[in-house]
Amino acid sequence: MKTIEVDDELYHYIASRTQAIGESASDILxxxxxxPASPQPFVLVQENMINELKDLAKLPKQKKQLHQQDKVIKQVEFVLASSLFNNEKKGVNRFLHLLSALYKADPEGFSHATENVQGSERIYFARDEQTILATGSSVKAKQIPESPFWVITNNNTERKGIILCALMNAMELPEELVARIKAQFN
Known part of the structure; x- marks a missing residue:
């Protein structure tokens, strides 16, 4: 038994809830x-329940993440295999095509990833053209098709690949897919 201090109001409340003579404060509480009446089994059950609930709470999120990741991978694979992408000569259009696919497959993941991908002096992604243009006098931006985002476009091909790879890494996509994209922009 441990002793604790309680204020008068709480003491009177507990005492007023007494149902039998000799009932302890612990019994009343x-x-x-x-x-349950005995403390030990409850503690063990509670710890087990907490761990079980934590495990159960993680499962749907993990399943959702895996499902979302599969969706993004399929979308990127589709773009890489498409004749539209493979016949496109301009690097900027290929760049925009992949960005659009990433956004369409996982808008929330894309949005979160764009917050973490930027250069030392330039912003690569924004929700309006002016934000990107404000980072320099010779900056050019284009809207990513079928998305609310704009992206800086007057970088060399290799830099576009670096931007795409950084975005895909931030979206936690598989390294082998990121490497395939990087190879497209070397």
């Missing part, structure tokens, strides 16, 4: 809190 257990009844009011709907706890």
């Amino acid at each position: 257990r009844r009011l809190l709907r706890l």
